Every structure is written in C-alpha cells, then in structure tokens.
C-alpha cells in the first residue's frame with residue numbers, strides 16, 4: 327500500500343486532528359492522515375474519466391489537460407475531479423430519498439425533498455470552479471499535497487435555487503453570521519474530520535449564491551456533487567460543497583480541520599517555508615485573477631506564419647478587462663482580443679495573432695488584469711497550503727525555420 331502525499335488533503339498529525347476536533351485551531355503541522363490498509367473498491371459511480379490526468383486514484387483526484395479548454399463551457403466528462411473522501415455511496419444521495427435539512431438560527435427547521443427544492447424559483451449562472459490548490463506544483467519551496475498543475479479548474483453552467491430563498495423560507499434570524507455546509511460524504515478513516523465548511527452569511531445571502539442541481543444542463547453527476555451542490559460564484563471551490571445535506575445558520579464558522587486549519591491563507595507576508603499561527607491566517611475565499619494559454623500546446627512546433635495563441639482568463643467577483651501576451655520574458659506586452667461570452671464569474675476566452683520574428687525556441691507568456699486593477703504576478707507569494715497560485719502562465723514552443 328503506497329502512502330501518497332495525496333490530495334490537497336492537508337497534512338495532519340494525530341495531535342492536530344484531536345486538537346481540531348476539540349475546536350482548538352492550529353497552523354499546519356507535519357505528519358499525514360493515516361491511510362487504511364486498503365481503500366477497498368471505489369464506490370459505484372467513481373469511475374475515472376479517460377480524458378483527465380489522474381493525481382490520486384482513490385479517492386479519485388484528476389485534472390483536465392489544458393488543451394481541453396477550447397470551449398467556453400467545460401463538458402462534465404472533462405471537468406476536473408477532487409474530493410477528500412470520494413463520493414458518498416449512491417443510496418445516501420438517491421434523489422428519491424435525499425433530504426436537505428436547514429437548521430440552526432432559524433425560526434423553522436426545514437427538511438426538503440429534491441422535488442420541494444426544485445419548486446423554488448430556478449436560477450442559472452455560469453462560474454469558474456477552481457481548486458485552491460490549483461498550481462501548487464509551481465510553488466518553491468515545494469508545498470506538500472496534490473501537485474496540481476494547471477487543470478484543477480473548469481467553467482460550467484449551474485442551475486439551482488437561491489440560498490437566500492431557502493433561508494427566507496426557514497426564517498433565518500438576523501444574528502446568524504455564518505452558513506455552515508455539510509455534505510453526505512464521509513471520511514474513509516474513522517476519526518478523520520468531516521468536510522465541514524462555512525461561508526459568511528453575506529455570501530450565502532448573495533442573490534447569485536445557489537444550491538445547484540444541474541451542471542451544464544444535466545443533473546449534477548455523482549462525482550460533482552449529486553443531487554445538490556453549493557455554488558459560491560467567484561470563490562474558490564472548497565466553498566462549493568458537494569452532496570449537500572445540511573445548511574446550518576450559525577454564530578460561528580464551521581468547526582474542525584477543513585475550516586479552521588486547512589484552506590487558510592496568510593494575512594500578511596510570509597517567509598517561504600515558514601510556519602504561521604492561526605491568528606495570521608484567514609479563510610481562502612475569492613479567486614484571484616488568472617489566465618492560461620490553451621493553444622499552442624507546451625512543446626508544440628509551430629509554422630513561421632501567424633500563430634494563433636488562445637486561452638482563457640478569469641477572476642473572482644470581478645471581470646477580466648485585459649489579457650496581454652509577451653514573447654520576450656515579460657519585457658514588452660501586447661494586448662490580446664477578448665472573445666466569446668462575457669459574463670460575471672465565468673471565464674473569458676481570448677485570442678492573439680502572433681508573428682514570430684525568428685525561428686527557434688520561444689516562450690509565450692500571458693497575463694490577465696481585472697476591473698479592480700488586480701493583475702497576475704510573475705510568481706505567487708509562497709504560502710504553507712500552496713493555495714491561490716496565479717503566477718503568469720508560460721508555454722515553450724519551437725518556431726520552424
């Protein structure tokens with residue numbers, strides 16, 4: 327049995343597990359979640375997607391090859407997959423018996439069937455879903471955890487109901503500060519913390535925050551959170567809890583490891599490789615501006631004539647306003663055209679006609695800027711979780727003589 331440094335499943339010692347379970351909050355610590363002697367058979371429905379690159383097979387974590395990002399919407403069968411424990415057994419998310427419970431600081435506890443959920447006004451929106459650990463492989467010094475490169479991201483259309491409508495029906499009380507989220511998935515190892523998450527109530531009540539039941543106009547596939555998934559548009563995917571069963575209005579953030587230790591980001595500058603205490607960290611929330619070169623592919627041999635360079639660019643709750651290309655290591659930049667659909671939270675496709683000046687090796691770089699003036703750095707600041715990488719993307723090509 328291999329012990330992989332798997333997942334953006336955080337590194338955790340027994341001591342910090344117990345402490346986290348007791349509500350105490352620690353920084354990152356060394357050690358591993360103990361793996362069972364055997365993972366057993368993957369649950370039904372946990373089938374590998376042939377077009378993805380597998381990082382971990384059980385539970386299945388796989389990224390999309392960048393060359394697949396040629397369409398505005400990422401098809402469900404090409405959408406990256408990540409979860410800490412794998413999907414729940416299908417009977418726990420059976421659309422006929424599944425219930426959504428809403429409780430905590432509410433006037434009435436609710437328990438809704440899928441039909442009852444779908445009776446609320448539907449909302450459809452498109453958003454990028456991106457793992458906080460996307461690009462972790464590029465941090466130096468190296469950060470342990472799944473070595474996601476570029477493809478732990480995708481852009482999908484989600485249909486569901488406003489979380490604000492659900493909370494209004496339950497009579498959420500004004501003193502509620504956070505909405506805690508829990509799904510039907512359970513750890514493979516006893517005593518491992520649940521994937522218990524929360525968002526501030528302001529994000530939960532935002533009219534674009536939905537509990538989705540469709541992904542790209544199909545019922546959400548099991549791997550992506552069937553039958554209902556929280557979608558916090560513009561935020562990192564760890565807020566987008568899959569297989570949701572419980573929404574709890576609370577005074578507090580969700581307790582436990584996955585909210586209090588993992589997915590936290592330094593509030594200030596950090597010495598690379600250093601440790602930070604809990605007070606110096608805040609939860610990862612919004613996405614940062616980022617772009618990828620989709621064509622030409624890394625290592626491609628291109629003709630000397632005009633070369634079409636294309637890709638995608640996205641940001642958090644703002645809009646991408648500019649994408650620039652450099653072929654001289656960032657000394658000079660030229661503006662690319664933004665093409666296709668322009669919608670909040672979604673990614674924007676872009677295109678650039680490049681006329682290589684001479685044959686031989688060339689590096690193409692792209693840099694996006696959003697409407698708040700945020701732009702991509704050459705490399706992202708090191709942080710102990712290896713989160714929020716948005717360093718400028720680069721692709722090396724060979725221009726034929």
Ligand SMILES: Nc1nc2c(c(=O)[nH]1)N[C@H]1C(S)=C(S)[C@@H](COP(=O)(O)O)O[C@H]1N2
Pocket residue numbers: 334405406407408409410411412455456457458508509510511521549550551563564565566567568569
């Ligand atoms: N219930 C549950 N929801 C979850 C997770 C999980 O382990 N359990 N993983 C989160 C993380 S870390 C990511 S990156 C996204 C991945 O979503 P996807 O598999 O649909 O791409 O789901 C999020 N929602």
Ligand SMILES: [Mo]
Pocket residue numbers: 334408456457458459563564
């Ligand atoms: Mo993630």
